[in-house]
Amino acid sequence: MERRRQDIDPLTGLGGQDLSSVAACWGAQLRGAPQLTAPLFGTAFEIFVEVGDASPKGNTMLDAQMKTQLQAYLQNLRQPIRLIATLDASEKSAELRELLLEIAELSDKVSFDDSGNDARKPSFVIAKEGETRGVRFAAIPLGHEFTSLVLALLWTGGHPPKVEAEVLEQIRALDAQMKFEVYMSLSCHNCPDVVQAATLMAIYNPKIDTTVIDGSLNQAEVEARQVMAVPMVYLNDQVFGSGRMSLEEIVGKLDTNAAARDAVKLSEKDPFDVLIVGGGPAGAAAAVYAARKGIRVGVAAERFGGQVNDTMGIENYISVLETDGPKFAAALEAQVRHYEVDIMNLQRAEKIVPAAEAGGWVQVHLANGGVLKSRSVILSTGARWRNVNVPGEQEYKNKGVAYCPHCDGPLFKGKRVAVIGGGNSGVEAAIDLAGVVAHVTLVEFADALKADAVLVSKLKSLPNVTIHVNAQTTEITGDGQKVNGLRYKDRATNQETLVALEGVFVQIGLVPNTEFLKGTLELSKFGEIVIDDKCHTNLPGVFAAGDVTTVPYKQIVIAAGEGSKAALSAFDYLIRTPAPAEAKVAETV
Numbered sequence: 001m002e003r004r005r006q007d008i009d010p011l012t013g014l015g016g017q018d019l020s021s022v023a024a025c026w027g028a029q030l031r032g033a034p035q036l037t038a039p040l041f042g043t044a045f046e047i048f049v050e051v052g053d054a055s056p057k058g059n060t061m062l063d064a065q066m067k068t069q070l071q072a073y074l075q076n077l078r079q080p081i082r083l084i085a086t087l088d089a090s091e092k093s094a095e096l097r098e099l100l101l102e103i104a105e106l107s108d109k110v111s112f113d114d115s116g117n118d119a120r121k122p123s124f125v126i127a128k129e130g131e132t133r134g135v136r137f138a139a140i141p142l143g144h145e146f147t148s149l150v151l152a153l154l155w156t157g158g159h160p161p162k163v164e165a166e167v168l169e170q171i172r173a174l175d176a177q178m179k180f181e182v183y184m185s186l187s188c189h190n191c192p193d194v195v196q197a198a199t200l201m202a203i204y205n206p207k208i209d210t211t212v213i214d215g216s217l218n219q220a221e222v223e224a225r226q227v228m229a230v231p232m233v234y235l236n237d238q239v240f241g242s243g244r245m246s247l248e249e250i251v252g253k254l255d256t257n258a259a260a261r262d263a264v265k266l267s268e269k270d271p272f273d274v275l276i277v278g279g280g281p282a283g284a285a286a287a288v289y290a291a292r293k294g295i296r297v298g299v300a301a302e303r304f305g306g307q308v309n310d311t312m313g314i315e316n317y318i319s320v321l322e323t324d325g326p327k328f329a330a331a332l333e334a335q336v337r338h339y340e341v342d343i344m345n346l347q348r349a350e351k352i353v354p355a356a357e358a359g360g361w362v363q364v365h366l367a368n369g370g371v372l373k374s375r376s377v378i379l380s381t382g383a384r385w386r387n388v389n390v391p392g393e394q395e396y397k398n399k400g401v402a403y404c405p406h407c408d409g410p411l412f413k414g415k416r417v418a419v420i421g422g423g424n425s426g427v428e429a430a431i432d433l434a435g436v437v438a439h440v441t442l443v444e445f446a447d448a449l450k451a452d453a454v455l456v457s458k459l460k461s462l463p464n465v466t467i468h469v470n471a472q473t474t475e476i477t478g479d480g481q482k483v484n485g486l487r488y489k490d491r492a493t494n495q496e497t498l499v500a501l502e503g504v505f506v507q508i509g510l511v512p513n514t515e516f517l518k519g520t521l522e523l524s525k526f527g528e529i530v531i532d533d534k535c536h537t538n539l540p541g542v543f544a545a546g547d548v549t550t551v552p553y554k555q556i557v558i559a560a561g562e563g564s565k566a567a568l569s570a571f572d573y574l575i576r577t578p579a580p581a582e583a584k585v586a587e588t589v
């Protein structure tokens with residue numbers, strides 16, 4: 001069992017009883033509040049939990065240090081709240097009772113009773129005193145969800161979230177009865193964002209009901225609904241979405257007029273000097289470097305943070321011994337915001353139109369219809385998971401076909417899985433999964449594993465792993481509901497084998513996000529943007545950086561370096577290329 005430390009208080013230390021630091025976790029994840037560079041982690045509030053196992057430590061659920069610190073946070077409750085539990089005679093119910101009693105003991109504004117009668121047992125509601133409705137957890141929310149629990153307590157108790165007033169207004173204005181059911185696992189680092197978004201919506205809009213469900217505690221339900229990837233969100237008994245989603249994304253999806261309103265606002269913006277498309281490490285570095293030149297900089301990004309949002313551990317960013325993806329992404333955003341860059345998150349570029357004349361405006365057309373203008377553009381749209389493109393992959397996505405072993409591995413506890421891909425990510429995934437699942441079959445197309453030798457030797461030492469090299473995956477099979485096997489062909493003998501299993505993790509690399517650029521600028525045969533050593537593309541005023549380009553080695557530190565270089569090149573272009581209007585003025589002087 002993996003032992004992981006979950007730290008809540010980012011910066012203030014416990015002396016800082018300003019709960020904004022905890023509430024800001026949310027704000028920082030969404031908006032990268034500048035005061036919070038490390039959203040969920042820090043040094044002051046350290047919670048040791050067995051990830052995936054919320055069993056009591058000794059006789060208690062919370063240790064002395066956690067209690068002291070939680071007590072300090074609970075002083076920020078502005079109104080009394082009640083924890084209403086639905087329990088049965090099970091061991092898990094006993095654990096939940098213990099946890100809730102321990103929390104209630106920490107504040108005279110928190111009370112506990114076990115008068116609930118929900119169908120899900122154990123579960124509990126966090127309600128305002130005198131009410132019975134509120135956010136429900138069918139879970140013992142420790143692990144990655146402990147932060148979600150603390151925030152739900154605080155928000156229900158009147159402590160304000162660090163969320164833009166406009167977004168809260170949008171939530172309050174949603175005018176339909178909505179029942180959200182959010183499936184998560186305690187070891188899923190993508191889940192808290194979604195859990196906290198659905199929680200906040202229920203607290204701010206009485207028409208919204210939210211239940212957070214730990215899949216491992218509610219196995220029958222998970223099996224019945226065929227939930228095989230988390231986070232998975234149901235709205236009114238229909239699948240609403242899966243995977244990491246921010247509050248704005250969820251609200252945007254529910255508020256159907258939001259896109260049109262956004263488009264108008266975006267198109268009315270003044271032109272930028274440097275507009276960056278993409279908000280991963282490359283885009284963030286470009287933004288910081290450009291903004292420090294004192295010019296007008298904007299970032300339009302589909303999901304600020306990029307791939308690092310999906311990364312569990314980062315141990316190779318120079319000067320940072322160890323961090324994790326969400327924390328790193330929040331730090332990127334905080335630094336960019338520090339320079340007052342105009343971040344336009346959740347905006348997907350669909351087309352760029354080159355400048356009509358030298359030094360003129362390049363246009364970036366967005367999916368919602370908005371059009372941004374800038375004298376220079378830096379493209380840093382990164383890359384995404386590559387599909388294996390065999391029958392069954394699309395059909396069984398989230399029904400046994402998965403891409404994130406850290407998120408979805410626990411759902412396959414005790415089951416058999418395959419990993420497709422024998423590079424570093426595939427071998428790492430297989431090692432990781434072998435500790436959770438019953439058996440791992442690794443399938444590699446080439447005739448040898450391509451991962452680092454140290455990883456390969458670790459993999460080969462594991463008793464529950466079978467490796468097939470020179471093996472081409474030909475199909476992911478299923479029973480119509482979920483995956484039940486993987487078929488591969490031995491490339492030497494052409495013999496096909498069907499392996500019976502329940503899950504398939506696809507780990508075969510990345511594909512550049514350049515579809516929207518086809519026909520506009522030069523791309524390599526792999527679809528990467530062709531750049532020179534100063535990040536110029538073949539279009540004047542258009543630069544590119546990071547994983548989306550032909551630069552070798554797709555890594556964070558390299559993307560950041562390339563982004564910085566692209567910004568310096570863009571600045572160089574701006575000072576050497578007068579805008580058409582400026583040029584006309586110069587002629588008449």
Ligand SMILES: Cc1cc2nc3c(=O)[nH]c(=O)nc-3n(C[C@H](O)[C@H](O)[C@H](O)COP(=O)(O)OP(=O)(O)OC[C@H]3O[C@@H](n4cnc5c(N)ncnc54)[C@H](O)[C@@H]3O)c2cc1C
Nearest residue numbers: 278279280281282302303306307349381382546547555556
């Ligand atoms: C699971 C995983 C683990 C990794 N671990 C490590 C590690 O430990 N160390 C390391 O150095 N590297 C690691 N990497 C690689 C690293 O994350 C990437 O090299 C790095 O994120 C690339 O940065 P980028 O800015 O070029 O692109 P990305 O991070 O991909 O960011 C692209 C940005 O562009 C946006 N975007 C995409 N299309 C559009 C569009 N049409 N319009 C607007 N915006 C768009 C995205 O939303 C995102 O904001 C890992 C990658 C993965 C997937």
